[in-house]
Amino acid sequence: MINTPVDTKDTEFPISRQPTHSELVARGVTLPIAAGLSSRAAAPPSIGSASPEVVSVSLTVNGTLHALMLDTRTTILDLLREHLDLTGTKKGCDQGQCGACTVLIDGRRVNSCLTFAVMYDGAQITTIEGLATKGTLHPLQQAFIDHDAFQCGYCTPGQICSAVGLISEGRAKTADDIRELMSGNLCRCGAYGNILAAIAQAMRRA
Amino acid sequence: MAPYIGTATSRVDGVAKVTGAAKYAAEFNTPGLVYGSIVTSTIAKGWIKRVDGSAAMRVKGVIDVLSHEHRPPMADDDKAYADEVAPLGSPFRPLYDNRVMFSRQPIALVVAETSEIARFGESLVRVEYEVEAPVTDLNRERDAAVPVKPPTNPFEALFTPPKPRGAPERALAAAAMRHEAEYCTPIEHHNPMELYAATVIYHADGKLTLYDKTQGVQNIQRYVCSVFGMKPEDVRVMSPFVGGAFGNGLRPNFEIVLAVLAARALRRSVRVVLTRPQMYALGYRPAMIQRIGLGATTDGTLDAITHDAITVTSEYEDYYRQETGWSGLLYTCANAKYAHKLAKLDLPTACDMRCPSAATGVYALECAMDELAVALKADPLELRLRCYSERDQNNNRPFGSKALRECYRQGAQAFGWDKRNPEPRSMRDGADLVGWGMATGVWDAFQAPITVRIALSANGHAEVACATSDIGTGTRTIMAQVAADMLGLPLDHISINLGDSNLPQSPVEGGSWIAVSVSNGIATTAASIRDELLRLAKQIPNSPLAATAPGEVALIDGKLADKGDVSRAISISDAMRQGGVERIEQEKTTNPSADAARAHNTHSAVFAEVKVDEQLGVIRVTRVVSAVAAGRILNTKTAGSQVLGSVVWGIGMALHEETLIDHRFGRVMNANIAEYHMPVNADVHDIKVIFVDEPDDSNPLGIKGVGEIGIVGVAAAIANAVYHATGKRVRDLPITLDKLSP
Numbered sequence: 001m002i003n004t005p006v007d008t009k010d011t012e013f014p015i016s017r018q019p020t021h022s023e024l025v026a027r028g029v030t031l032p033i034a035a036g037l038s039s040r041a042a043a044p045p046s047i048g049s050a051s052p053e054v055v056s057v058s059l060t061v062n063g064t065l066h067a068l069m070l071d072t073r074t075t076i077l078d079l080l081r082e083h084l085d086l087t088g089t090k091k092g093c094d095q096g097q098c099g100a101c102t103v104l105i106d107g108r109r110v111n112s113c114l115t116f117a118v119m120y121d122g123a124q125i126t127t128i129e130g131l132a133t134k135g136t137l138h139p140l141q142q143a144f145i146d147h148d149a150f151q152c153g154y155c156t157p158g159q160i161c162s163a164v165g166l167i168s169e170g171r172a173k174t175a176d177d178i179r180e181l182m183s184g185n186l187c188r189c190g191a192y193g194n195i196l197a198a199i200a201q202a203m204r205r206a
Numbered sequence: 207m208a209p210y211i212g213t214a215t216s217r218v219d220g221v222a223k224v225t226g227a228a229k230y231a232a233e234f235n236t237p238g239l240v241y242g243s244i245v246t247s248t249i250a251k252g253w254i255k256r257v258d259g260s261a262a263m264r265v266k267g268v269i270d271v272l273s274h275e276h277r278p279p280m281a282d283d284d285k286a287y288a289d290e291v292a293p294l295g296s297p298f299r300p301l302y303d304n305r306v307m308f309s310r311q312p313i314a315l316v317v318a319e320t321s322e323i324a325r326f327g328e329s330l331v332r333v334e335y336e337v338e339a340p341v342t343d344l345n346r347e348r349d350a351a352v353p354v355k356p357p358t359n360p361f362e363a364l365f366t367p368p369k370p371r372g373a374p375e376r377a378l379a380a381a382a383m384r385h386e387a388e389y390c391t392p393i394e395h396h397n398p399m400e401l402y403a404a405t406v407i408y409h410a411d412g413k414l415t416l417y418d419k420t421q422g423v424q425n426i427q428r429y430v431c432s433v434f435g436m437k438p439e440d441v442r443v444m445s446p447f448v449g450g451a452f453g454n455g456l457r458p459n460f461e462i463v464l465a466v467l468a469a470r471a472l473r474r475s476v477r478v479v480l481t482r483p484q485m486y487a488l489g490y491r492p493a494m495i496q497r498i499g500l501g502a503t504t505d506g507t508l509d510a511i512t513h514d515a516i517t518v519t520s521e522y523e524d525y526y527r528q529e530t531g532w533s534g535l536l537y538t539c540a541n542a543k544y545a546h547k548l549a550k551l552d553l554p555t556a557c558d559m560r561c562p563s564a565a566t567g568v569y570a571l572e573c574a575m576d577e578l579a580v581a582l583k584a585d586p587l588e589l590r591l592r593c594y595s596e597r598d599q600n601n602n603r604p605f606g607s608k609a610l611r612e613c614y615r616q617g618a619q620a621f622g623w624d625k626r627n628p629e630p631r632s633m634r635d636g637a638d639l640v641g642w643g644m645a646t647g648v649w650d651a652f653q654a655p656i657t658v659r660i661a662l663s664a665n666g667h668a669e670v671a672c673a674t675s676d677i678g679t680g681t682r683t684i685m686a687q688v689a690a691d692m693l694g695l696p697l698d699h700i701s702i703n704l705g706d707s708n709l710p711q712s713p714v715e716g717g718s719w720i721a722v723s724v725s726n727g728i729a730t731t732a733a734s735i736r737d738e739l740l741r742l743a744k745q746i747p748n749s750p751l752a753a754t755a756p757g758e759v760a761l762i763d764g765k766l767a768d769k770g771d772v773s774r775a776i777s778i779s780d781a782m783r784q785g786g787v788e789r790i791e792q793e794k795t796t797n798p799s800a801d802a803a804r805a806h807n808t809h810s811a812v813f814a815e816v817k818v819d820e821q822l823g824v825i826r827v828t829r830v831v832s833a834v835a836a837g838r839i840l841n842t843k844t845a846g847s848q849v850l851g852s853v854v855w856g857i858g859m860a861l862h863e864e865t866l867i868d869h870r871f872g873r874v875m876n877a878n879i880a881e882y883h884m885p886v887n888a889d890v891h892d893i894k895v896i897f898v899d900e901p902d903d904s905n906p907l908g909i910k911g912v913g914e915i916g917i918v919g920v921a922a923a924i925a926n927a928v929y930h931a932t933g934k935r936v937r938d939l940p941i942t943l944d945k946l947s948p
Binding site: 052074081082086088089091092093097098100127128129131132137144148150151153154155156157160176178179180183184186187188189190191192193194195 | 225229266267322326843844847880884888889893
């Protein structure tokens with residue numbers, strides 16, 4: 001295992017609002033909670049793995065197969081944004097707390113910031129760029145516009161991908177269910193009421 | 207063609223935002239881009255003895271480790287770092303010297319070929335410090351707070367307490383009914399969803415294109431030029447989309463300095479993205495202690511107001527806003543006085559955060575008014591109506607418009623306020639105690655000078671250009687609506703160009719002043735386009751408009767028409783083509799209407815219902831009605847969303863948000879968005895927004911702006927509802943369940 005790129009001084013245990021299978025992975029690589037004010041001087045990290053370890057990974061993103069050589073530390077989120085120029089998936093915290101990076105991996109909604117690409121060799125990934133078909137918006141995309149379910153738009157791709165996952169999970173029966181099951185996707189502009197209305201519209205039409 | 211102004215028009219950038227096509231500062235990719243990862247201080251105060259980047263430099267792919275010991279030259283005078291909205295003092299200079307002034311201060315930048323390598327390299331940088339004991343506790347420092355300096359100009363006067371009137375101490379002492387209490391609000395952080403980021407494109411000739419997360423591209427351009435001694439033509443700053451900012455992007459933040467430093471040092475394109483914890487080293491809403499004294503006569507009207515505030519700032523800059531004066535503006539009262547002190551702590555400088563001063567000042571005032579109403583056994587709404595001010599008494603002038611009475615009436619009706627049992631703990635829903643509270647909101651209506659360029663093509667399309675930002679407020683959309691109406695064109699024939707320092711001048715986007723400024727700016731420039739079209743139309747043989755004066759024509763449905771007889775018209779394309787013109791371009795500056803004889807404010811009435819689990823103390827805000835008077839509403843959809851969002855901010859302020867500092871280390875303990883609690887979807891229930899009609903002639907279009915007003919009063923209405931539900935008065939925010947336990 002290589003030294004992790006987690007910033008030691010800022011490693012405070014997040015209480016994730018959206019526990020996912022990838023959260024466990026994140027916990028696994030998170031350094032001890034006490035690493036803090038004087039960690040640098042006290043415990044110089046090993047530089048035994050100073051060169052990145054590179055592995056080959058194949059992934060299908062929005063229907064296109066990509067064969068890549070990747071640093072093992074590359075998350076799905078950074079793979080999308082920095083390697084594939086698919087910047088629609090957003091980085092809002094890089095700690096699994098905000099949901100802005102939500103994508104669909106093999107149909108399930110996942111925080112891509114907590115997910116290393118090497119874990120998903122061979123997976124099918126759908127991002128916000130892959131939802132519209134032949135120039136027609138996905139019903140959720142249209143519903144978000146109709147209900148003004150965003151302002152700045154930064155959480156929006158994650159909200160929409162999360163809502164796609166929510167609908168396919170089939171667990172949300174009431175407005176309160178939607179609120180609860182969408183609470184891993186933060187919106188600082190406070191568009192929650194409109195997000196709820198947009199998802200409810202898309203569910204009715206689904 | 208029906209007008210667009212005043213309608214519920216969907217955002218013109220909606221498709222870009224829902225498809226992922228909208229690009230934010232960290233999303234402009236370019237070949238050869240390198241990545242900077244920021245090393246921040248682990249101490250809050252002291253000196254850097256040594257920055258050791260040697261271990262990082264041994265990592266393959268690490269290019270450089272920049273620090274105050276190793277960086278390109280930067281300006282060495284405070285003036286160079288003082289941006290357009292800098293407060294008095296000595297602005298922070300990133301990587302300038304070995305002084306540490308706050309925890310998580312940026313002290314080095316590791317630049318590497320990939321973000322993963324940069325981040326790993328950053329973890330290897332070793333820093334030795336000489337540590338001093340930091341002071342970050344407002345409660346400990348309140349007695350050391352110093353009065354804010356008297357204003358030296360009208361701009362500073364906006365932020366200092368108004369002059370006293372009458373004999374407030376005597377009136378308070380003699381009051382038949384008196385309420386005095388202290389209200390505390392914590393540090394809050396903006397936490398926009400987008401991480402602060404800058405991408406600097408380094409061109410072969412040394413010129414830079416900067417993509418920065420900012421509320422003012424021209425403010426950044428001027429700042430970068432003065433800090434790095436560059437020419438304006440060599441620095442272009444762009445921010446086509448901004449993922450929220452809420453005041454945190456008004457001033458330049460350190461990502462832009464670090465990215466430009468690295469680009470100039472390495473002659474390469476660089477991206478620097480802050481981590482979420484690092485964003486807790488940016489500005490914040492200052493913690494404050496406010497003391498309010500209200501004295502009432504036996505008939506239940508106010509006779510004395512005293513409002514004192516102590517607010518937090520850094521050791522190096524005096525940031526303050528005017529919390530106190532709202533009291534004497536909002537209510538009729540013959541005797542009033544205000545005081546404001548600053549506690550200077552080892553923290554970064556505080557900054558504007560959504561509705562700075564009123565969000566907190568009016569919170570304290572409106573809780574105090576509720577307490578006075580309880581003491582007087584008066585309905586809280588009735589007390590406000592008895593004390594209603596018809597004049598701005600701080601400056602002894604009438605209001606340009608003030609439809610607050612109508613806000614009270616419509617808000618109360620929509621909420622069902624008349625069904626409220628005044629007795630605390632009297633209303634229940636199953637196991638929950640139910641509380642109803644209300645409060646008033648007030649904010650300023652500013653207008654700022656702005657320049658707008660419009661280029662009209664003979665095919666009936668127009669490009670509208672202004673350097674303003676759209677931080678999610680909907681600026682792009684209302685600009686298109688106003689331009690479409692003023693030019694008589696369909697909405698989809700208008701293209702909006704903003705967020706680029708090369709475009710015509712705009713102030714930073716904040717304070718709710720952009721909608722009014724840019725809309726009137728578009729109207730001005732559109733009028734000169736119209737005049738030019740009329741000049742061309744008159745040259746056409748037998749022109750039906752030959753004798754028509756400029757004031758008598760309007761652009762309607764693609765035609766220039768006589769307003770008195772619209773059949774006398776010439777189409778835009780005919781006027782231009784017959785005049786031999788394919789394109790008309792006009793650029794005009796619009797200055798605010800000079801109207802200092804009247805006060806210009808927005809108002810609101812907020813009604814909130816809370817349900818409190820009696821055993822656990824869990825508080826839910828189940829209903830909010832916000833009735834807003836803010837002049838002409840340009841777009842009921844986007845303006846409604848702004849107020850909805852502001853109510854959510856008010857819920858966060860009342861119940862959730864608090865930046866917690868370990869004062870032993872002067873370091874934020876909850877520097878992330880799981881432990882800094884902000885409202886999530888499940889926290890938000892039924893919110894109704896009402897815009898009351900408020901004709902206003904303070905500016906040609908009668909606009910006031912809605913970005914701030916929606917948050918004001920919300921926290922107070924919720925706090926008052928919690929009192930009504932539980933009988934317990936909590937005077938320090940946020941109202942967490944532990945504070946409700948007996």
